Amino acid sequence: MTEGLYVASRKGLVPIRRRNRGWEAGAAAFLGEPVSAILRDPRDGTLYAALRLGHFGCKLHRSGNDGASWEELPAPAYPAAPEPDAEAPALDMIWTLAAGGPDRLGEIWAGTLPGGLFVSPDRGETWSLVDSLWSRPERGEWFGGGFDHPGIHSICIDPRDPERMTLGISCGGVWKSDDRGASWRLAGQGLRNAYMPPERAYDANVQDPHLVATCAASPDVVWCQHHNGIFRSTDAAETFGEIEAPMPSVFGFAVAPHPSDPATAWFAPAVKDECRVPVDGRMVVTRTRDGGASFEVLGRGLPERGSYDLVYRHALVVDASGERLAMGSTTGNLWVSESGGEEWQQIDAHLPPIAQVAFV
Amino acid sequence: MPQVSFTGNLRRHRETPVTAVEGATVREALDAVFAEDPLLRGYVLDEQGRLRRHVNVFVNNAMIADRLGLADPVGRDDEIYVLQALSGG
Numbered sequence: 001m002t003e004g005l006y007v008a009s010r011k012g013l014v015p016i017r018r019r020n021r022g023w024e025a026g027a028a029a030f031l032g033e034p035v036s037a038i039l040r041d042p043r044d045g046t047l048y049a050a051l052r053l054g055h056f057g058c059k060l061h062r063s064g065n066d067g068a069s070w071e072e073l074p075a076p077a078y079p080a081a082p083e084p085d086a087e088a089p090a091l092d093m094i095w096t097l098a099a100g101g102p103d104r105l106g107e108i109w110a111g112t113l114p115g116g117l118f119v120s121p122d123r124g125e126t127w128s129l130v131d132s133l134w135s136r137p138e139r140g141e142w143f144g145g146g147f148d149h150p151g152i153h154s155i156c157i158d159p160r161d162p163e164r165m166t167l168g169i170s171c172g173g174v175w176k177s178d179d180r181g182a183s184w185r186l187a188g189q190g191l192r193n194a195y196m197p198p199e200r201a202y203d204a205n206v207q208d209p210h211l212v213a214t215c216a217a218s219p220d221v222v223w224c225q226h227h228n229g230i231f232r233s234t235d236a237a238e239t240f241g242e243i244e245a246p247m248p249s250v251f252g253f254a255v256a257p258h259p260s261d262p263a264t265a266w267f268a269p270a271v272k273d274e275c276r277v278p279v280d281g282r283m284v285v286t287r288t289r290d291g292g293a294s295f296e297v298l299g300r301g302l303p304e305r306g307s308y309d310l311v312y313r314h315a316l317v318v319d320a321s322g323e324r325l326a327m328g329s330t331t332g333n334l335w336v337s338e339s340g341g342e343e344w345q346q347i348d349a350h351l352p353p354i355a356q357v358a359f360v
Numbered sequence: 361m362p363q364v365s366f367t368g369n370l371r372r373h374r375e376t377p378v379t380a381v382e383g384a385t386v387r388e389a390l391d392a393v394f395a396e397d398p399l400l401r402g403y404v405l406d407e408q409g410r411l412r413r414h415v416n417v418f419v420n421n422a423m424i425a426d427r428l429g430l431a432d433p434v435g436r437d438d439e440i441y442v443l444q445a446l447s448g449g
Contacts, residue, residue, distance in 0.1 A: 053373075053403075054414065055369070055412065055414040055415060055444045055445065056370070056373065056402075056403035056404075056412065056415070056444075057402055057403060057406060057412055059373075059402070072373075072399055074398075074399065074402075075402060077402075077407035078407055078408075079407075080407055080408055080409065081408055084408070084409065084410070084428045084429040085408060085428075086410070086428055088408045089408075090406040090407055090408055090410070091406070091407065
């Protein structure tokens with residue numbers, strides 16, 4: 001099992017290590033700064049951390065020594081307009097970072113607000129906007145979900161064939177490429193929203209998939225915790241089926257697919273979109289082991305009452321064992337489960353609001 | 361030559377010594393500083409060359425007028441201050 005994890009929080013990047021006495025937090029990197037995304041590239045062990053500084057913009061840092069030291073890299077940048085232009089796009093947040101396929105060492109992808117996908121061929125030294133997606137006319141209908149602008153938060157690269165990529169965009173639906181980003185098509189048929197006029201409920205281009213995540217061993221199985229419910233695809237995100245009445249609620253941000261069992265996934269439900277707290281103040285994780293036909297409500301070790309914890313989309317993860325999970329909340333709680341979510345241990349209760357947790 | 365100085369809060373991120381540079385506008389003076397540290401540029405300006413929303417620039421005692429193009433003129437003896445608005449919690 002994985003013996004360490006990182007917490008990307010509003011006030012720094014906190015390393016957590018498993019010691020003999022249990023999980024312990026170490027000293028934060030980027031203390032005081034909002035960390036919006038963290039990636040450990042599994043191909044070479046390099047760490048990447050994205051910052052969203054309040055005054056000074058978005059920054060990207062890299063560490064080749066497990067976080068002992070960091071170097072700043074150029075951040076992805078939208079192409080400059082030929083003349084000063086108040087409306088020209090600028091990077092607002094790096095929402096997610098993803099490692100490319102095993103055949104292209106050093107290739108890193110970045111999903112951003114206001115809706116651009118970027119790629120670096122050289123471990124983040126240089127970046128370019130993926131114009132094949134940015135120039136799609138459908139982008140004009142995307143809109144922000146929780147932010148002023150639309151953003152790319154999910155980048156899934158097929159481990160069987162890294163030419164095949166799937167993106168989740170809030171609010172811009174699910175997009176796929178079969179040629180490593182040279183061209184894109186709108187996928188995600190069957191996703192349903194309730195926030196648009198009824199005739200556009202199934203319009204794939206205006207869906208708000210809060211997170212799109214695949215089963216590592218069966219990448220054609222794709223889970224989506226959507227603004228309006230939970231959806232599952234068995235054809236690599238071309239079409240989704242809506243899960244009927246998951247308990248205790250349909251709303252949430254995160255989904256953690258089991259790495260090898262395509263029928264199993266974990267969720268962190270909240271009441272609903274306009275009341276983002278646990279149902280009845282009781283913090284729970286739900287697990288399905290039958291592809292969404294039924295859900296178990298797992299709460300041992302989690303607050304039984306008075307909880308305001310919300311789990312953001314990148315803050316519920318499972319490691320390669322399928323047994324160890326980590327979960328961080330906007331209230332600054334961090335929990336780990338060593339038993340597939342059956343029982344949870346509180347690791348820290350005083351962290352800043354958590355954007356992402358990542359096993360390393 | 362105009363002199364450029366930066367808010368002390370930037371020193372957490374980049375070295376920002378007080379620098380005397382060539383330049384007849386705020387844009388030219390700042391570009392001369394950024395030529396020495398290209399990453400510093402992104403802390404003050406966005407990729408469109410606009411002054412970041414929560415950063416202010418003063419020439420002597422006056423806030424600049426052109427946050428988009430930074431065309432405000434500067435003279436030989438002027439001082440340019442790059443400051444930040446205060447916010448957060």
